[in-house]
Amino acid sequence: GAGVSQSPSNKVTEKGKDVELRCDPISGHTALYWYRQRLGQGLEFLIYFQGNSAPDKSGLPSDRFSAERTGESVSTLTIQRTQQEDSAVYLCASSLTGEANTEAFFGQGTRLTVV
């Protein structure tokens, strides 16, 4: 497909378990973003990758969260020792460049439920 792809679309996990979320950006897009959206709330920025530059991790809420990206391809967001407060939709977006005036394309999200 030509869009941003995220997997899984839904994930239910037990509190304390680790989870890994995957994002396949649009081919050729150098910028990739992870956001979190809690129920009824707006987007919460988590992390930003731009090409081969060091990622901007300033939005990660705790050291249980980490993300990797290999070059300009797939990214994985890992949450260790999940807590119920981690339940949210995790959205990935990519854009052609990191410039603010380029459109960001969002995936459909991964709905994470921690029970």
Place this chain on the structure above:
Amino acid sequence: KQEVTQIPAALSVPEGENLVLNCSFTDSAIYNLQWFRQDPGKGLTSLLLIQSSQREQTSGRLNASLDKSSGRSTLYIAASQPGDSATYLCAVDTGGFKTIFGAGTRLFVKA
């Protein structure tokens, strides 16, 4: 199709000035509207979130208003500072995980 427009595209003001950034959207059926700040080489920092039922939100020197019926939002920055220099993005949540961003207003505050 929802379209989000931000005016002006760029703005340069002297330090201390109050300023208004504008955002308009074509479809009033929104869940919320969010203002972000983006610094060069960085991700997005959320500034203010206005739910569709609200008319304004304030945080420090920032005030955002929302008029859903007319499809407009404004971000007011009081007593601007050089550290406010960044690109400001307006984003509309239309539901279904589709957030539409405006193209941004690039702000430069001169010392």
